[in-house]
Amino acid sequence: MRHIIGSIVLVAALAIGASFIENEFYLRTLFMICIYFLCAAGMNVLLGFAGQKSLGQAGLFAAGAYAVALLTTRYEVGPWLSLLLACFVSAVFGILIAVPSLRVKGPSLAMVTLAFGIVIEKVVTEGSEVFGGAMGIYAIQPLNIGGTPFTMVQWVWFGLLLCLVAHLLLRNLLRGRFGRAFLSLQADEVAAGAVGVAVYRYKVLAFVIAAVTCGLAGALVAQQNQYINSDFINFHLSVFILLLVLFGGSGSLYGPLLGSVTLVIIGALVARWTWIEHFVNGALLLFALYAMPKGLAGVFGALFQAMGLVGGKGGDAATQGGIVPRLPTRAMPHTATGSLLTADRLNKSFGGVVPAKDVSINLTEGHIHALIGPNGAGKSTFINMLTGIIRPDQGKVTFLGRDITQQSVHGICDQGIARTFQNLRLFKDLSVRENVLLGQHSRMQNGFASSLLGLPKAWREEGEALRKVNDILAFTGLSQYAGSPAGSLAYGLQRRVELARALASEPFLLLLDEPAAGLNPQETAELGQLLVRIRNEGITILLIEHHMDLVMTISDHVIVLDYGQKIAEGTPGKIQADPRVMEAYLGTSTEAA
């Protein structure tokens, strides 16, 4: 609340200040700060949160600008409606630029977005019949009130108002479920999917948000100038928008503000010499990357912290003494079949390697199942098939009576299967609490609109999730680490954070891929107790493990894989006596005899 009032007061003060400025140049500079703030605020969602490098934002700026230009000049749509439609047009282009991101990652994606920007630039330059090319489009209708076009001061006011609205809305969005989901994409897409984040949908959403703010900025520029031509749209604009975010502080809510204010002012100072302006921007980009990886926002943040103005987050509420909290769980739907999960004759081959050959298993509710076998037996592949990360070539997986073989990774998480990874996949830069909150992602009900508008529902859900997460942290003994970045913890603790994150999706079935790997004997014993406690909460467990003492103590049922085939299953006692298991682990018994 304090933040909202503060922002409103700041914007109001600027608006009042602006009305005393007579100089057109200063007003225009202020207007451009607003424009670039809008671009940067959306780009921050895409780059700073979702971690997608888009080098084609100029294309989206163009989409908004030319939409407004064509709508008002050709189709004689009113200026206000055109502005609104321009936002929709840019959103469509945002989806277009997002499509390749679903298939390619990393440098190739950056290159593709770059190409997108260049193509739009080419289209508006070459397509002179429609877009006017370098001649441009004149007589774009400006915004007006009752037929009177905006004066420069009114443009500034309107710009400030839009910035305020954009900032507050995005702040609502980014501080809750959606912001965390975007951050998880940046950190690790596979893990994000496994905790229930719909990876593709969120990526597209991030692109669309960046596209709408950028298109809005373009439309405003076109309407204010009443003119647009292809010179506006160039690669330097894309780089500048990127720079706004990086220089201001990528991933910080204040970054876009700091970036747009400083860079527009610097730009205004050197604008007389075009090539110097570009040189300065390039140099600032390098400077930001070398010297302040968290941008101006990071520098100021560190400064304030050093001055003691902002304390570190205080100690968490003391953990409830003595009472061990229950895990949050969801009500089990009643099914006819009786078994929780059935895998029916799963097959998978990678070329000549066959990690699964007609593997069928049956998991019973409330049991701890163990999946063991020598290295390369196909255990991890099996878990990957159950969670949708790898699709089986043949076979069928039924969970709670439903066929989940072709379901998406996040959909399977939604159904109630959670997992951990053999090689830890934590969101390392996020705090332990945020990691576990991400596990709650699929359980939270607040959608885009309620999160964006900060409706009571979003607050309720967030509070509820936080309460459950605190319970889970207490249950797993992690409360004291809640505020630390997950990557900073000792290895054994990191394993436990991943387990807590999986528990946060309130699963019916928990799949653990070597949870004891790298743990010392003491930690392994503690893990065993923790797993039994989790089972006692009613959660079924399937674990892959090499620590046989752990497996044999806690499991109710053991399945043995070798070369992609199930060679035995049964109670721990039965497995220990099985000659085929001994053969797989120790070699043939005839030699020993």
Next chain:
Amino acid sequence: MLDAYIQTLVSGLAIGGVYALIALGFSITFTTTKTLNFAQGEFISFGAFIGVTMLLLLSGLAGTATAVPEEAAAAWRYPAAVVGAGVVAGVMGILIFVLAVRPFAGKGGMNWVMSTIGFGVILQSIGLAIWGPAPVMVPSPLGDDVLRIAGAGVRPQELLVLACAILIMIALDLVMRRSRIGKAMMAVAHSPQTASLMGINVTLVMIGAFALSSGLAGVAGVLIAPIASASLFMGMGFALKAFSGAIIGGLNNPRGCIYGGFILGVLESAVGLWQAQWREIVVFGLIILVLAFRPAGLFGQAAVDKV
């Protein structure tokens, strides 16, 4: 009609040869360092202008002009300019590796994308300060008279470009597959850690990769200048299309990149026969299609993300 097709094919192959050279450069840095030079376009433009400057200086003229006189490109001067541009661009490549790539490579966040872009923006503004924004006409060393082959008009420079590109690529392919240094590069491409355990100086190989990749871009700039005329703004388009070629062929596969470059050149030329202004749009549209159905390229192997 046939002559028009032949003409299209030859110019497509010529431009494709240039794309192939640049695409090969992308592939070389990507396989060894897992990074790409996003300023490659500026290296192409710089290559062209260094070539122009060398041609002018070698024939005793002032360093800048709006057009290079025909006699300045004659005889040994053009090959010297090609080599010179390659060497200078190669040195610039070492600089960009040390200053912009190495500090960020291997860390999350791909900051090297932004740092190489920043480097490129700086290079371009320096270039504009030295040579100005106007394009410079460059004559072909073989003259600009059109040759007639089976009735089709072919520019001698196109044949020269094609020949040079093929020679360079054959030489590189041999070096890669036969020589010690080539094997070292392949080892680094597969696993830098293991390569360094085997006593290979990985940093040196990476520097070499950037020098080579940038050198190829510089050479490509001089080769293309007589066809497209040298301009500081020409590089980006070439670099993007070359990258598209690399994507078609598969970034991990150097030979695939070469095929990809040629395919793209011929395709672009063919589209140009039909609708010249649609070239870029068709080409980039195709890339998006390729990425949608075969993200690893037509000749590439899908990288498996082990979970």
